Amino acid sequence: MPNRTVFFVSDGTGITAETFGKSILAQFATKPRHVRRPFIDTEDKAEQVVREINMTAAQEGVRPIVFITLANELVRERLTADANALVLDMFRTFVEPIEAELGMKSNHRVGRFSDVAKSQEYHDRIEAINFSLAHDDGQSARNLAESDVILVGVSRCGKTPTSLYLAMQHGIKAANCPLIPEDFERGKLPTMLLPHRHKCFGLTIDADRLSQIRNERRPGSKYAALENCRYEINEAEAMMKREGIAWLSSTHKSIEEIATTILRDLRPDRLIY
Amino acid sequence: MPNRTVFFVSDGTGITAETFGKSILAQFATKPRHVRRPFIDTEDKAEQVVREINMTAAQEGVRPIVFITLANELVRERLTADANALVLDMFRTFVEPIEAELGMKSNHRVGRFSDVAKSQEYHDRIEAINFSLAHDDGQSARNLAESDVILVGVSRCGKTPTSLYLAMQHGIKAANCPLIPEDFERGKLPTMLLPHRHKCFGLTIDADRLSQIRNERRPGSKYAALENCRYEINEAEAMMKREGIAWLSSTHKSIEEIATTILRDLRPDRLIY
Numbered sequence: 017m018p019n020r021t022v023f024f025v026s027d028g029t030g031i032t033a034e035t036f037g038k039s040i041l042a043q044f045a046t047k048p049r050h051v052r053r054p055f056i057d058t059e060d061k062a063e064q065v066v067r068e069i070n071m072t073a074a075q076e077g078v079r080p081i082v083f084i085t086l087a088n089e090l091v092r093e094r095l096t097a098d099a100n101a102l103v104l105d106m107f108r109t110f111v112e113p114i115e116a117e118l119g120m121k122s123n124h125r126v127g128r129f130s131d132v133a134k135s136q137e138y139h140d141r142i143e144a145i146n147f148s149l150a151h152d153d154g155q156s157a158r159n160l161a162e163s164d165v166i167l168v169g170v171s172r173c174g175k176t177p178t179s180l181y182l183a184m185q186h187g188i189k190a191a192n193c194p195l196i197p198e199d200f201e202r203g204k205l206p207t208m209l210l211p212h213r214h215k216c217f218g219l220t221i222d223a224d225r226l227s228q229i230r231n232e233r234r235p236g237s238k239y240a241a242l243e244n245c246r247y248e249i250n251e252a253e254a255m256m257k258r259e260g261i262a263w264l265s266s267t268h269k270s271i272e273e274i275a276t277t278i279l280r281d282l283r284p285d286r287l288i289y
Numbered sequence: 290m291p292n293r294t295v296f297f298v299s300d301g302t303g304i305t306a307e308t309f310g311k312s313i314l315a316q317f318a319t320k321p322r323h324v325r326r327p328f329i330d331t332e333d334k335a336e337q338v339v340r341e342i343n344m345t346a347a348q349e350g351v352r353p354i355v356f357i358t359l360a361n362e363l364v365r366e367r368l369t370a371d372a373n374a375l376v377l378d379m380f381r382t383f384v385e386p387i388e389a390e391l392g393m394k395s396n397h398r399v400g401r402f403s404d405v406a407k408s409q410e411y412h413d414r415i416e417a418i419n420f421s422l423a424h425d426d427g428q429s430a431r432n433l434a435e436s437d438v439i440l441v442g443v444s445r446c447g448k449t450p451t452s453l454y455l456a457m458q459h460g461i462k463a464a465n466c467p468l469i470p471e472d473f474e475r476g477k478l479p480t481m482l483l484p485h486r487h488k489c490f491g492l493t494i495d496a497d498r499l500s501q502i503r504n505e506r507r508p509g510s511k512y513a514a515l516e517n518c519r520y521e522i523n524e525a526e527a528m529m530k531r532e533g534i535a536w537l538s539s540t541h542k543s544i545e546e547i548a549t550t551i552l553r554d555l556r557p558d559r560l561i562y
Contacts (some may be wrong), residue, residue, distance in 0.1 A: 020391075028546075029545050029546055029548075029549040030549070031308075031500045031545055031549070032308055032309055032329075033460075035305055035308055035309070036305055036308070036309045036379070039305045039358065040379075040383050040384060040387065041387070042378060042394055043380070043384060043395040043396055044362065044387065044388075044393060044396070045392060045393065045396060046391060049561065049562070050561065050562050051559070051560065051561050052364075052554060052560040052561075054549045054560075055553070057552075061529050079390075080388065081390060082308045085312065087316065100392045102386060102387070103385050104386065104387075106309070106313075106383075107316070109314060109382060109383075110313050110379075110382075111316060111329070112373070113375060113377065114313065114314075114317065114354065114377075115317075117354060117375045118293075118317060120317060120318065120319070122316040123316055123317070123318060123319050132449060137544060141450075144448070145450045145453065146449075149422075149425070150447065152422070173313055175416055175420045176418070176419075176422065177414075177457070180418065180457065181457060184450070184453065184454060185304075188494070190340055233548060236460060259339055270411060272302050273301075273302055274302070274306070276302040276327045276328070277301075277328075280327060280328070287324065287325040287326070287327075288322065288323065288325075289322070289323050
């Protein structure tokens with residue numbers, strides 16, 4: 017039962033404030049309630065949030081923790097002056113030392129994702145999402161040469177979400193292609209992958225976990241049986257080893273961690289820009 | 290030409306450090322080089338990064354700016370003691386006031402996404418991605434009742450990336466369904482949407498921009514012609530108005546902003562958890 021509320025208040029989407037605030041709060045053995053308040057870009061809206069904060073403080077008997085990313089001085093002052101809260105000002109805290117270091121003033125611009133929306137980088141991200149969708153699950157060999165990465169592995173080991181994450185967050189054209197029993201019988205990689213082996217990255221998974229995931233889809237099937245999952249995983253790992261394809265296990269990793277590992281190992285250039 | 294480098298150094302993926310650092314740097318009229326160094330969780334790895342930082346300082350003639358999220362004290366000390374850089378310690382700066390406020394010590398845990406990977410929340414995200422994929426582009430009316438949101442709009446107005454973003458970042462089951470000339474001729478919403486009108490949210494776009502996007506796909510086609518784009522957009526907006534479906538324009542908005550607006554307007558409960 018949460019007895020304290022954390023607010024994330026921003027003049028933009030609040031995604032930055034929320035992501036950062038959550039990673040700090042993860043270091044405490046407490047589970048507060050989270051409230052995101054995006055697009056707070058006028059003094060009126062700031063006042064409304066202050067009322068909500070102060071009401072929450074009264075109800076819970078402790079003052080909320082409030083992470084803010086507000087570029088406009090007036091909006092920021094309105095919020096910080098009257099809120100009965102621990103206000104953590106994420107911009108101000110770091111902007112000042114950077115101003116001193118760079119010898120220039122910040123422009124106090126609202127961190128709008130829409131500036132991003134007009135950029136080449138954004139265009140590339142959208143293109144990458146379209147590419148990854150068109151090349152999901154080995155759907156198409158067309159333009160596979162354009163891919164940055166091709167994820168391979170048995171069915172339901174996490175290829176699709178990882179491909180989409182790589183595309184969406186990093187603008188990586190990530191195709192994915194399943195390794196299926198027919199491939200194991202032939203003892204060869206799917207033909208469409210042969211010219212692109214150097215771009216392939218493997219995912220594997222514990223048999224227990226795979227069986228559990230597959231059972232959610234097709235309960236009691238041979239496809240989902242533990243024995244069959246073990247067979248497919250062994251064969252897939254043997255094939256990747258034979259073909260010199262690096263792989264990692266998705267069992268205890270999130271898509272964010274898998275994606276970062278793939279970038280680091282296969283496309284370190286994409287961590288520098 | 291960048292003449293200064295910014296490092297994002299983390300014992301996890303570094304995604305938090307990078308997202309946050311970039312939003313602060315966006316307030317300065319400068320374009321430094323970005324380098325992300327993830328999984329720096331031993332003193333050895335920290336030393337390697339320090340060498341890279343110091344070499345960069347020597348080459349560029351100015352010291353780099355280094356955003357760090359390092360939970361381990363020893364690793365952090367190794368990095369901060371020897372780096373010729375402006376080190377901005379994102380955890381420490383905010384952890385201390387929160388410790389005082391909560392009256393408890395932080396546990397200095399590495400902010401691993403893998404803790405997340407075992408959670409119900411993570412499971413729901415993956416399920417939502419699968420749902421959104423299965424219900425992309427009006428592919429299936431099956432289980433549409435399970436959707437949290439259904440995006441509607443003309444072809445290529447941004448429905449697919451927005452749906453996938455809602456699923457991936459927020460665990461929202463976001464279906465999407467195009468409005469096509471046949472619908473305008475009939476003067477009715479696609480039949481599959483009728484029982485779910487209250488969950489529909491519209492996207493629209495400027496005709497110029499739509500024509501440009503469609504021309505990248507099918508150059509010179511009637512589909513991409515400005516006149517046709519105008520017709521489709523007018524008809525779609527008229528239909529959404531008639532049906533009482535709220536909509537916004539994707540022309541100058543990123544998927545992050547569109548998704549946040551949809552959450553705020555259609556599912557404000559999802560901004561509180």
